[in-house]
Amino acid sequence: MGVVADAWTWLATGSNWSGESGAWHRLGEHVYVSGVALLVACAIALPVALWLGHLGKGGALAVNISNVGRAIPVFAVLALFMLTPLRTAGYLPTIVALVLFAVPPLLTNAYVGMREVDRSVVEAARGMGMSGGQVFLRVELPLAYPLLMTGLRSAAVQVVATATIASMVGQGGLGRIITAGFNTYNTPQVVAGALLAAGLALLVEGALAVGARVMDPRRRRRPTRAALV
Amino acid sequence: MSTYAVSQTVHQAAQNCLVANDWICGEYLRTRSEELTEATLQHIWITAASVLIGLVVAFPLAVLVRARPRFAGPVLGLTTLLYTIPSLAMFSLLLPVFGLSAALVVTGLVLYSLTILVRNIMAGLEAVPEDAREAARGMGYGPWRMLWEVELPLALPALMAGVRIATVSTIALTTVGALVGKGGLGNLIDDGVQTTFKAQVLTASALCVLLAVTADLLLLGAQRLLTPWTRIRAVSKPAASKATASVATAPKAVV
Structure with a gap:
């Protein structure tokens, strides 16, 4: 496996990391567009999904939007954007495309999470005299939390992957190391870029998985219960 | 005039x-109808080969996990790990092994389809009622005959739900194969972006979506034909169809 060794040499060479097309700059671009897109997607999808879930309406929309998102190629959307005036707007075409593909998993999971909260628990909370807002904040939201975080994780992984494809239409990000390698028939560079992109995706997935477990609202109460047993 | x-x-x-x-x-x-037809045909055969090979690999894996539950963690962990890797990176990592070939694209797509297919086949096999197994055993069915004649048919709705999701997302992902010149309609999109040819990009993109919708409907039709009993059950027990629907939305969204 000489290629792996060559890819490692590429990664270990300092000059490949510096400059406008260096790995640090590409990584920065990747994290920037992914972060902005994920925040915008959360700001759009979560209020809509949680509100619809609380009311128990719009289920068909929440589920179907996921299926529609699956059928549309990321590459096609990016390509179409690059042929519109958006092309000259810097990172905007990538960010808009990333938001479009991050919204479906967020929306679907948050909605399903809210709807799968045991109705008898919600009824009991109402019976205790909780208002709609209290039921939402103290009952539904904590119980929907696991699926909410699943949605966030899917969306984040989706966004990181989509940001890679943006390089195929000439936008920035880690994918550019790969496409530049293809253009110069430099296989070690292609593999090195792929390792960086895959590493970032796995890191994001892992960090969110750990973060979700640490921040689980029901986790804090569990140790005391375990101590009683 | x-x-x-x-x-x-x-x-x-x-x-x-x-x-x-x-x-x-x-x-x-x-x-350009000739060029469009050629690209569409390449798209279809790459997708079909990927999903079929995916099924051939996923089915034994799901059966293995059911027979030896201690393999469940590693198999599910590995397929989820593969699913996390961005498609562009996956194709690039396969480049030293396959070179610029359609085999590279098909292999990458097979690895992605495994996540959805293994999960859905497992869910389908788990959902087989114990009564049905018991009855088959009582009638003297061996484990293989039971698998083919009792469990597989009963697992079909969940399996087909998985095949539909895998097919639709594979059709979308095939476009990324343009990276190595084997992306079906993706090749036309790639070419169109570089030459700013609007009609070509829009037509190829629309054909991709059309292909995905058509494939989904055809598979739904095939599922209905293969499992006529589910429609009868769906009328008397709406919960049955609801269960398959939730299986369909269960795996993580897309790549």
Whole structure:
């Protein structure tokens, strides 16, 4: 496996990391567009999904939007954007495309999470005299939390992957190391870029998985219960 | 105006949409129909090969996990790990092994389809009622005959739900194969972006979505034909169809 060794040499060479097309700059671009897109997607999808879930309406929309998102190629959307005036707007075409593909998993999971909260628990909370807002904040939201975080994780992984494809239409990000390698028939560079992109995706997935477990609202109460047993 | 003059003006107007680089252009469809057909056929065979090979690999894995539950963690962990890797990176990592070939694209797509297929086949096998197994055992069915004649048919709705999701997302992902020149309609999108050819990008993109919708409907039809009993059950027990629907939405969204 000489290629792996060559890819490692590429990664270990300092000059490949510096400059406008260096790995640090590409990584920065990747994290920037992914972060902005994920925040915008959360700001759009979560209020809509949680509100619809609380009311128990719009289920068909929440589920179907996921299926529609699956059928549309990321590459096609990016390509179409690059042929519109958006092309000259810097990172905007990538960010808009990333938001479009991050919204479906967020929306679907948050909605399903809210709807799968045991109705008898919600009824009991109402019976205790909780208002709609209290039921939402103290009952539904904590119980929907696991699926909410699943949605966030899917969306984040989706966004990181989509940001890679943006390089195929000439936008920035880690994918550019790969496409530049293809253009110069430099296989070690292609593999090195792929390792960086895959590493970032796995890191994001892992960090969110750990973060979700640490921040689980029901986790804090569990140790005391375990101590009683 | 004579017929000749009319046809001449129509022809010029049609030519103009190529010159003006319009998004929608009938002349493009007419003059490049051969190229479009070729790209569509490549798209279809790459998708079909990927999903079929995916099924051939996923089925034994799901059966293995059911027989030896201690393999469940590693198998599910590995397929989820593969699913996390961005498609562009996956294809690039396979480059040293396969070179610039369709085998590279098919292998990458097979690895992605495994996540959805293994999960859905496992869910389907788990959902087989114990009564049905018990009855088959009582009738003297061996483990293999039971698998093929009792469990597989009963697991079909969940399996087909998985095949539909895998097929639709594979059709979308095939476009990324343009990276190595084997992306079906993705090749036309790639070419169109580089030459800012609007009609080509829009037509190829629309065909991709059309292909995904058609494949989904055909598979749904096939599922209905293969499992006529589910429709009867769906009428008397709506919960049954609801269960398959939730299986379909269960795996993580897309790549």
